[in-house]
Amino acid sequence: MTDTTADDALPPLVGPVEVVGTGLIGTSIALVCRRLGIDVVLRDTSAKHVRTATGLGAGRVATGVDRPQLVVVAVPPAAIAETVVEALQRTDAVVTDVGSVKSAPLAAVARQVSSADLARYVGSHPMAGSERSGPLAASAALFDGRPWAITPHAGAGAAAVGLVESLVVECGAAPLRMDPAEHDRAVARISHLPHLAAVLVAGRLAAAPAEHLALSGQGVRDVTRVAASDPALWQQILEANSDAVLDLLGEVRADLDALMAAVSAAPSGHGGPDLVDILARGNAGTAAIPGKHGGPARPTRSVFVSVPDHPGELARLFGDAGEIGVNIEDVHIDHDPGRPVGLTELVVEKGRAEHLLAALESRGWTTHR
Numbered sequence: 001m002t003d004t005t006a007d008d009a010l011p012p013l014v015g016p017v018e019v020v021g022t023g024l025i026g027t028s029i030a031l032v033c034r035r036l037g038i039d040v041v042l043r044d045t046s047a048k049h050v051r052t053a054t055g056l057g058a059g060r061v062a063t064g065v066d067r068p069q070l071v072v073v074a075v076p077p078a079a080i081a082e083t084v085v086e087a088l089q090r091t092d093a094v095v096t097d098v099g100s101v102k103s104a105p106l107a108a109v110a111r112q113v114s115s116a117d118l119a120r121y122v123g124s125h126p127m128a129g130s131e132r133s134g135p136l137a138a139s140a141a142l143f144d145g146r147p148w149a150i151t152p153h154a155g156a157g158a159a160a161v162g163l164v165e166s167l168v169v170e171c172g173a174a175p176l177r178m179d180p181a182e183h184d185r186a187v188a189r190i191s192h193l194p195h196l197a198a199v200l201v202a203g204r205l206a207a208a209p210a211e212h213l214a215l216s217g218q219g220v221r222d223v224t225r226v227a228a229s230d231p232a233l234w235q236q237i238l239e240a241n242s243d244a245v246l247d248l249l250g251e252v253r254a255d256l257d258a259l260m261a262a263v264s265a266a267p268s269g270h271g272g273p274d275l276v277d278i279l280a281r282g283n284a285g286t287a288a289i290p291g292k293h294g295g296p297a298r299p300t301r302s303v304f305v306s307v308p309d310h311p312g313e314l315a316r317l318f319g320d321a322g323e324i325g326v327n328i329e330d331v332h333i334d335h336d337p338g339r340p341v342g343l344t345e346l347v348v349e350k351g352r353a354e355h356l357l358a359a360l361e362s363r364g365w366t367t368h369r
């Protein structure tokens, strides 16, 4: 894997950019391009999605005479290869796709186009998204600071690779060049297995007694968020990467057996050494996840603030944090049923938390230490 990039050496993205698939990812990319003043043309098998995306200001409906500089294919995984082939044959543009799996679509495209056309195709994959689908979930800020894999094949043209990297940089993401097969093994571990773990945990909730669910706190929400994603999309992702996913599931099956043995061996339910080793391995895994901006994760601390449930109060809290000079790394908002306040958790750099607490209190905010 290579961290790129010398921005000034990249070919400029001037457009038009054609986006095929105006869902969450396609419309988000289109919004970024429009913000840069680039002409964006939109295509989708769903006329409703194109209408919604144009209504959001993401671009205009494609015509028969557009000459795109770049085509971005943002359709579901099973439709990627045929859509990339169609774009390579219909235009003379550079073509990228944003699909979650890279090797299988590349192999299918390579079987169907000439090597000259294949040189204009460069796969990519933004590591940003949501459990929501469709254009209404889109945001121009979706890719800010996120990794975005670029997975050129051996015959890809240098200018085509550079143009795709320009798109990634313009979207505010961090480009990482990777071999397609290595990419697929990586996402099996850092995206597909976590998704399946969330699904298994959330599946245990589906028919749970109401009095169990009434106790739900942040832990279960943190672990299950992505399980709310579109099952049809994820079926296609997992089928396209089944070998790498199955290898990991086999390892997890062995881990589960070890975990069950450790729990049952624990003296009077208090956890013996094996159990604590397994739990500590989880600590090591979470510590290994790089921080939002790459490199090791910076230690953070949560600052809890009560926010009155009135229009403008959250904006005032964020404005105050900005004036105090503390960067908010993440935010969670919990509503207290029956009370006109929300509990807002601001995740900030650990060393800045005390300063933020004191400064917010001096401005009249109710904090929880």
Ligand SMILES: NC(=O)c1ccc[n+]([C@@H]2O[C@H](COP(=O)([O-])OP(=O)(O)OC[C@H]3O[C@@H](n4cnc5c(N)ncnc54)[C@H](O)[C@@H]3O)[C@@H](O)[C@H]2O)c1
Pocket (backbone or CB within 6 Å): 020, 021, 022, 023, 024, 025, 026, 043, 044, 045, 046, 049, 074, 075, 076, 077, 079, 080, 083, 098, 099, 100, 101, 125, 126, 127, 128, 129, 130, 131, 132, 133, 134, 135, 233, 237
């Ligand atoms: N959802 C995520 O978090 C995420 C993140 C990174 C990459 N991806 C990848 O991006 C791609 C799009 O995912 P999404 O979340 O935006 O899905 P989405 O369902 O929000 O959007 C997909 C869009 O493609 C359209 N479409 C379907 N078949 C088409 C076809 N043959 N031609 C033209 N349009 C077609 C649909 O109508 C829809 O508007 C997928 O390949 C997915 O693997 C998703």
Ligand SMILES: O=C(O)C(=O)C[C@]1(C(=O)O)C=C[C@@H](O)C=C1
Pocket (backbone or CB within 6 Å): 099, 100, 126, 127, 128, 129, 130, 131, 190, 191, 192, 226
């Ligand atoms: O944040 C989320 O909701 C996601 O699931 C995003 C996520 C991921 O696993 O990180 C999911 C699938 C995509 O291929 C890329 C990104």
